[in-house]
Amino acid sequence: MRLVKSGQVVGDTFIRVADDAQIPDDRPVIIPAARLLADAEAILRRAAPTGVLWPNNRKVAELAAYLDRLALVALDFPKFRDGRAYSQARLLRETYGFRGELRATGDVLRDQFIFLLRAGFDAFEVKKDADAAAFAGEIARHTVFYQPTGDGRVAASRTRQGV
């Protein structure tokens, strides 16, 4: 698995913390959702950045109150065909205004990169090394988009208006 951000393979500063493991004080961490919610106020007083791994079958509305204190939200694709996290991502970005790192995890493959990016993800735990290396090239293939999302790319309808 390779982490891709800004079109490049990068090292991961965050570490995953298991349900029962100690949360280190001074490292960026990604904590499972249930654990965070059980003790959110306390956990979020950490000085180091805190992230949450959110399952794809829970409403992101439950996270809304904490988003301003979360550095990262990781959403899950148990199989790439299970597209629930695309909606979660858009809600986090566009309805709840989340500005931190939005990371795609699980079965993250090359042919979904453009969809993931447009849905609001900006970090990708890519399953295959070859796919990670191909990220920038894959995105560059797509220049026309029919519909607007929160990613800022201009939709065709606006281009046609000369906007």
Add this chain to the structure above:
Amino acid sequence: MYVYDDLDRTLLTERVCEFRGQVARRLSGELTEEEFKPLRLMNGVYLQLHAYMLRIAIPYGTLSTAQLRMLAHIARRYDRGYGHFTTRQNIQFHWIKLEELPNAMADLASVGMHGMQTSGNNVRNITTDQWAGVAPDEIEDPRVWAELIRQHVTLHPEFSFMPRKFKIAVGSSSHDRAALRIHDMALRLHRDDAGELGFEVMVGGGLGRTPYLALTIKPFLNTRDVLSYVEAVLRTYNQFGRRDNIWKARIKILVHELGPEAFAKEVETEWQSIKDGALALDPAVVTEIGSRFRYPTYARLDDSPPELAQARAADRRFDTWVNNSVSNHKMPGYAIVTLSLKPEGGTPGDATAEQMDAIADLADRYSFGEVRVGHEQNLALPHVAQRDLPALWQALDAIGVATPTVGLVSDIIACPGLDYCSLANARSIPVAQEITRRFHDLDLARDLGRLHINISGCINACGHHHVGHIGILGVEKNGEEFYQITIGGRADEEARLGTLIGPAVPYAEVADVVEDIVEAYLELRVRPEEIFLETVERLGVEPFKERVYATR
């Protein structure tokens, strides 16, 4: 019809290039079948019994002659010289090779055609009435709205991996020719009391193992809000539709499990938060899309020109065809002509490359270069001058698409069935063929009147058997083909699911059963004008059940 601009063309070109890369990675083994299958489905590529099948989208059933000629080319170059028009206004080719597909798709892209989203768990081809834009009872051409929605849902990043497929239909006449209520979402254009244009939104229709008719969740949606509302419905479905069981994954199950009010409320909450954002439709956007719909410059003509009446008096076959296959047009002096793809003994909905080319030539000459595809698996020429009907008929008759049985017993709707389809339990085409042979007598067919027979080779119901006046469903029992018969279904504005009349009958008896049903109808109808459907509605299924099963 809609004319592509550079943005539309670029999107297709990028897609073809992407698919070429995906096919190469599959052939080399870099992509497994599990990874590749959803990608090929997103481009309309199925694996069937004998070969790959390519389903090409015909948005809202409208084709230019350049496009129809390209379909003929695809049939000749990449397939076995014919294609099959489907119950969703698309076309299928049954003998495709994967390794040739990127080239086929490049050819299609050159005329603005593609197989995008004709399969897969995304939003499928948006269908309308095949008489859109020319029907006299229409409020406004629904195809502009269908095109706006089509663009919005094409390669939509959020809705490409939904629980299951999602089918949308748009209608705008009081008489529903688009089978709205069997769709996941239907949008019926109409005016409210203040004269405002808007949509009735219906959700949760669909046939298959658990058939449902769509329910109204919003009686009046302003046209300005159509994209945001569609978005809200899809977002609700994408998040909460079931993914644990393929037979429970359509939105109809979600609507019925939550209850329509609760479902509508869920959608409304989401919609309220997005309705005034980027998806609120700017009238300039609607105008721009509408401006790229080309309409004919109709001549000023009179209805019922004398040459037409003379030709009808002179040739009984021509007169029969006019009575059957020609329909009223909103413009005086013009007509809508249905081309039957249901010859006696033929495969319903099939056309050869030669027929496609010939029809394209005739469309150029007589229909301003435009052809339509109907969900009944017939074609139509939507802009024919009435004075041209005699010459047109001669030509249509010569190529075998003037069988005057449109809407009658032998105008059968049938899926490809076990002869082609890997999902099928039983064959449907030979059943249809035999029925057309039994009812080849045109006088009898006319006497029977409007009678819609729908045949599906499996429970997936691609033949829409649940909403046939007579529905026939192929099943398997102990390795043999059997068929369940339903009667009394209808797909129009008074949509209803048919009722099973009794135990399934074997393959060899299906045509006999249809004859028995028809005999019973002839005896039971109170007057010749009472069509079969009305007799069933009046009397119920009992008398038909008795007749069919008296000796079985």
Add this chain to the structure above:
Amino acid sequence: MTSPLDKKLKVKGPVLITANRLGDGAVIYRTNEGGWTTQFNRAAVVTTAPAAIELLDAAVADDVGAVGAYVAPVLLDGGKMRPGNLRERIRLAGPTIDLPQAAALPAERALSDGLMDRDVRL
């Protein structure tokens, strides 16, 4: 005729493994030599579930040679083998209806030994 992909593996008689060729979708059969053939009567035939599973696993692993491999029944009739159900007869011999140009099937698709059952009409 119910999609074989849905069935649990029960072997009640001779079976073979069949699939579609990746590049062109042609119907193919698994051979004893660990490859594929379009010729029906060169298919490997087994009679027990363990043997079928072994053959199937190898077939499924060949992701580049074939797509959608599954177990299909075979009839052994005298010294000859025939497809064991209507679906397999259709896959071998093509649709039971006339194609518009009576398109000829490729010669390599088992035309021998009367396997072209066209007696399934009304």
